[in-house]
Amino acid sequence: LHASARRVVFIVIAVALVAVSGWRMMAHRAQTRAVATNNASTDPAAWGVQRYTPFLQYLKPAYGVVGFIARPASGDDNEARGRYQTAAYALAPIVLARREDTQLLIVDFPTNDDVLAYASAHGWRLVWGPQPGLALLERQGYNPQ
Amino acid sequence: MSTGIMLLLALTLSAASGIAATAALLPRRRGDGRLAAKIVLGTLLGAWISSVTFLAVLMVGGAALGTTVGFDVLAVLAAVLLYVGTRRLHATHPPELVEGPPRGVASLAWLAPLLLVAWLALQTTLPFAAAHPHGQWDAWSNWNLKARHFALGGDRWFDVYDPSMSGHWHDYPLWLPLSLSRMWTYAMTTDAWVGGVLSVAAVVMVALLLLTGLRAMRGMTHACIAVIVLLTSESLLRWGGSQYADIPLSMFMLGSLIALCLGLSDARRAPAWWIMAGLLAGAAVCTKHEGKLFCLALVVTAGMATWRVAGLKPAAKRIGVMVLAMLPGVGITAGFNMLIDAEGAQFFGATTWSMLTDPSRHAMVLREIGNIAPLVFDWRVLVVAVLYALAAGLNRHRSQRVAALMCLVTVAMLAAGYYATVITTRLDLYTHITTSADRLMVQLWSPLLLGVFLLLRTPEELRQVVHEPEGDIEQPQH
Numbered sequence: 001l002h003a004s005a006r007r008v009v010f011i012v013i014a015v016a017l018v019a020v021s022g023w024r025m026m027a028h029r030a031q032t033r034a035v036a037t038n039n040a041s042t043d044p045a046a047w048g049v050q051r052y053t054p055f056l057q058y059l060k061p062a063y064g065v066v067g068f069i070a071r072p073a074s075g076d077d078n079e080a081r082g083r084y085q086t087a088a089y090a091l092a093p094i095v096l097a098r099r100e101d102t103q104l105l106i107v108d109f110p111t112n113d114d115v116l117a118y119a120s121a122h123g124w125r126l127v128w129g130p131q132p133g134l135a136l137l138e139r140q141g142y143n144p145q
Numbered sequence: 146m147s148t149g150i151m152l153l154l155a156l157t158l159s160a161a162s163g164i165a166a167t168a169a170l171l172p173r174r175r176g177d178g179r180l181a182a183k184i185v186l187g188t189l190l191g192a193w194i195s196s197v198t199f200l201a202v203l204m205v206g207g208a209a210l211g212t213t214v215g216f217d218v219l220a221v222l223a224a225v226l227l228y229v230g231t232r233r234l235h236a237t238h239p240p241e242l243v244e245g246p247p248r249g250v251a252s253l254a255w256l257a258p259l260l261l262v263a264w265l266a267l268q269t270t271l272p273f274a275a276a277h278p279h280g281q282w283d284a285w286s287n288w289n290l291k292a293r294h295f296a297l298g299g300d301r302w303f304d305v306y307d308p309s310m311s312g313h314w315h316d317y318p319l320w321l322p323l324s325l326s327r328m329w330t331y332a333m334t335t336d337a338w339v340g341g342v343l344s345v346a347a348v349v350m351v352a353l354l355l356l357t358g359l360r361a362m363r364g365m366t367h368a369c370i371a372v373i374v375l376l377t378s379e380s381l382l383r384w385g386g387s388q389y390a391d392i393p394l395s396m397f398m399l400g401s402l403i404a405l406c407l408g409l410s411d412a413r414r415a416p417a418w419w420i421m422a423g424l425l426a427g428a429a430v431c432t433k434h435e436g437k438l439f440c441l442a443l444v445v446t447a448g449m450a451t452w453r454v455a456g457l458k459p460a461a462k463r464i465g466v467m468v469l470a471m472l473p474g475v476g477i478t479a480g481f482n483m484l485i486d487a488e489g490a491q492f493f494g495a496t497t498w499s500m501l502t503d504p505s506r507h508a509m510v511l512r513e514i515g516n517i518a519p520l521v522f523d524w525r526v527l528v529v530a531v532l533y534a535l536a537a538g539l540n541r542h543r544s545q546r547v548a549a550l551m552c553l554v555t556v557a558m559l560a561a562g563y564y565a566t567v568i569t570t571r572l573d574l575y576t577h578i579t580t581s582a583d584r585l586m587v588q589l590w591s592p593l594l595l596g597v598f599l600l601l602r603t604p605e606e607l608r609q610v611v612h613e614p615e616g617d618i619e620q621p622q623h
Contacts (some may be wrong), residue, residue, distance in 0.1 A: 003607060006536065006607060007604065007607045009536050010533070010536040010537060010604055010607060011604060013529065013532050013533045013536050014366075014370055014533060014604065016529050016532075017370060017373070017374070017526070017529045017530060017533050018255075018258040018262075018370070018373055020525055020526050020529050021262055021373045021374060021376070021377045021526055022258065022261065022262060022265070023525075024377050024523045024525060024526055025262055025265040025266065025269070025376065025377060026265065028265075028269050028377070028379040028382060028523075029265055029268050029269040031379065032269045032270075032272070032273050032379065032382060032383055033269070033272050033273075
């Protein structure tokens with residue numbers, strides 16, 4: 001009888017464990033979805049489209065494939081994160097710089113001199129900027145139509 | 146060919162090489178209840194093998210679909226040949242009776258709540274992954290950016306380690322970028338969602354490992370309840386959708402521990418289980434820096450556990466075998482660090498002692514751990530889980546109790562190592578602890594549950610009030 005009673009208690013607690021887990025999962029789901037929605041405002045696709053669409057409309061006919069290089073100035077703030085993520089949305093910088101069909105690089109947040117120095121050393125010429133927030137680099141020897 | 150079919154091919158070839166290699170190491174025995182665990186462990190091993198073959202692909206000329214498929218097919222063929230060769234060897238041994246896990250129709254009833262919770266977990270982690278298509282901060286910067294270079298960089302894939310890109314933590318190990326890059330190569334695209342698939346797949350693998358591993362040792366009821374508790378961790382689901390390397394690391398650590406736990410009660414195949422554990426621990430080294438600490442802890446705890454169960458001499462042999470199996474992962478990581486001229490972590494410096502003895506640093510770390518812990522371990526679930534443990538009592542199988550202690554001591558050693566690393570960090574302490582504490586705790590969550598649920602008696606065993614098993618272990622050799 002003792003063993004049976006113990007087993008019943010055990011099963012009851014196990015069922016309670018499942019019930020509490022399910023309840024907490026529902027709460028987590030709601031909470032995580034809220035976080036996800038908030039973070040979506042810094043979604044790189046949204047950033048990239050919003051920030052560069054005017055440039056692309058102007059530049060693409062002349063340059064064809066346009067690439068982005070983005071790095072944060074400093075710090076851990078949300079704005080820097082959003083800008084930082086733009087690079088992932090666009091393309092990987094060095095690979096992009098190597099691609100022969102890429103004729104123009106938009107360097108976002110060009111306060112890191114090493115990026116500009118690297119691009120310069122790899123055959124890119126500064127055609128505009130650097131201004132706070134933006135620089136344009138053209139492949140050396142390329143003549144825009 | 147559609148992207149989906151190509152990704153399926155990538156996963157199939159990866160799993161096939163691992164499952165065939167596992168079958169060669171650990172042939173099937175009817176009735177032992179370990180088949181599902183072996184298939185999941187084999188799939189995990191395949192994830193490690195395919196990342197190594199992709200590294201070979203890069204080294205012979207850069208990512209290319211044809212070469213990648215060719216190398217993967219070669220890996221599958223090599224594993225199948227190994228299986229065919231060892232099958233004859235295994236056939237010479239007489240069949241061995243192995244005790245399977247407790248079974249019962251009632252235990253299958255636990256599948257329903259498990260499936261419900263798993264569905265809720267996916268509903269939690271998938272929107273998070275979708276909101277971060279490129280992964281969160283470290284994910285895209287430290288892992289995905291490199292994966293993109295590997296996939297697109299041709300024979301100059303290693304340019305991503307140019308000093309101008311040093312802000313992207315060059316010394317982070319290679320498994321995650323290699324695996325993502327391999328999937329992108331198969332998919333013939335670098336679409337961001339592929340990274341999300343890989344990330345969520347790691348959560349699914351952790352759940353499947355715990356489910357099948359515990360089912361093989363403790364039966365379905367315990368396995369289902371453990372996975373339900375596992376999935377209640379909010380942090381697990383968030384980081385699972387973030388594309389960080391912490392969940393894959395946890396996956397390899399859990400796989401390694403499960404292989405050892407299964408090996409502790411399987412005297413004849415013990416060396417094979419130790420090889421599996423060593424290979425997966427090596428994969429953990431190739432996934433994240435914490436994997437090195439895991440290997441060290443594992444050598445100590447697995448050595449002690451085997452000594453306790455089988456005696457000193459077998460323990461020394463098996464640890465030797467396990468360390469040899471770790472070597473591919475350790476070697477690849479060491480070679481990579483030499484190539485990029487990594488400085489390595491400096492654990493001991495002039496200020497280390499003053500940091501360790503500074504009470505304010507300990508107070509800050511403990512306070513932040515207290516703040517962050519509820520995200521990892523929901524206290525309401527924990528209260529009921531403690532009641533469950535008290536009602537269950539201790540497992541009577543001696544080898545499984547030893548295996549449980551091995552898991553728990555490994556977790557304790559890792560936790561102590563993480564704590565010491567954070568206390569002596571050269572970075573800003575507050576930033577370091579608030580940005581890493583929950584990820585570090587999530588890494589240990591599934592191994593902790595493995596240890597706890599191994600230590601507890603199951604509902605099925607409560608029926609056995611008179612004839613409880615005394616033990617299922619080898620006789621120690623003195």
